[in-house]
Amino acid sequence: MALVNQTGSVFWSSNKSTTVVNTVAQLLDNGNFVLRPENDENPEKYIWQSFDHPTDTLLPEMKLVWDLKSGINRFLRSWKTNDDPATGDYAYKLDNRGFPELVIFNNETIHWRAGPWNGKRFSGVPQMKGVGIMRFELQENSDEISYSFEMLNTSLYSRLVINSSGIMQRFVWVEGAKFWNQYWYFPGDKCDNFGECGPFGICNANPAQMCNCTIGFRPKNQQAWDLRDPSDGCVRSSKLDCGSDRFLPFKNMKLPESSKAFVDQTMNLSVCGEICKKNCSCVAYANMKITQGGSGCVMWGGDLIDMRQYDDSEDGGQDLHVRVAASDLGMFSIAYE
Incomplete structure (x- = not known):
């Protein structure tokens, strides 16, 4: 798939080639933008999906992943500034050394850490306990370590964003007021x-x-x-x-x-x-x-x-x-x- 400008020059490409003649581009309800064969909605058959290429935002069902076999590490990266989507200084990623946990890095320096996963939540994020609208999950096996969340009520929406100052912000959509409300943020003190x-x-x-x-x-x-x-x-x-x-x-x-x-x-x-x-x-x-x-x-x-x-x-x-x-x-x- 490629996006071209008015002159026909390639502006962006998925860098994926396929022999499938009829390909569909679809934005799913969870925010995942996918390329798939026509008449085949099996996620295993996706040709390309945006969830495999995180930017500064984690959406429901999207995973932060450290693939232990391939070495691929999918993590969030901040924008350079609030108005400039170029690569910024902060990254929110899984640290798979010892006892795995989520860490914000400022370039190569640890800025904040969530504390290890204790089976319910990260030990340094007490706010996770009182959240009844979503489920958090950290999975670890011989193939990968991954972290994700899902909404328990599909009519509710939330997203996790790392901003240009290295602050993790969880937002929830307030339907009545039509705006994203900041639910929590880290570091908080x-x-x-x-x-x-x-x-x-x-x-x-x-x-x-x-x-x-x-x-x-x-x-x-x-x-x-x-x-x-x-x-x-x-x-x-x-x-x-x-x-x-x-x-x-x-x-x-x-x-x-x-x-x-x-x-x-x-x-x-x-x-x-x-x-x-x-x-x-x-x-x-x-x-x-x-x-x-x-x-x-x-x-x-x-x-x-x-x-x-x-x-x-x-x-x-x-x-x-x-x-x-x-x-x-x-x-x-x-x-x-």
Whole structure:
């Protein structure tokens, strides 16, 4: 298929050749623009489809895909400016390293991450829980990793857009008023910025002290910390002793950056904790999924980056268990693992 201008010059081409004589161009109800053989609406027979060539917008049933066999990575790319559709600096894509998650990149630098998929939603996007008009799905198999959403009511419409400033915006169509209403957006506050509180720092947007070092940790640079520059993060107050270390449980956590995390889909949390405790380089562990009482195991080594703790009212995140020196837990150590 090709679009030509008034002089007959090719303005755009699908770069697809076909032996099908009668070809139909069709805009489907879900927004997918397809080329298909006449009298054959089987999606497997599409000659070309726009859903395979994402721009800055994700529509229902459209997939962000990392094809593990071919290496093809389909992701959203921002416009250069709000008025210029040339390629911009921001990309919204699946990161398939370690524990897969969706990430906004500013060129090659991580700008924001959704947190790993926990079976219901991304641990860093609590707004996904309260959405009853759509279903979110992350699929992972030997062929590909993909993320998509679908509307539960086909009379409702929504789209996800990455704008030229690197903001992810979910819009829903308000039929009565005839306009696209912004339903949510990310990053939404400073805690959404990647690594805002540095290594081992925990961000909470509500307290006056946005960044915190938990029990067993202290600011690495106290002077900068006091001046509200937490970028150096936290360091341990005491040296670890593998045999006596305990694990401090945190609730409602956006799980740490997970590109180097170890993931086992079959291991339960109890076994996960036992293995992590015996492995002196393991600094934290969590369930892979929170559905059906929890399943799977994720373990982290090295620094824990980009953690956030949500208030109970926000209903975000999940449980995370962090290794702490027993001496730092003191008289309260009996309450911990």
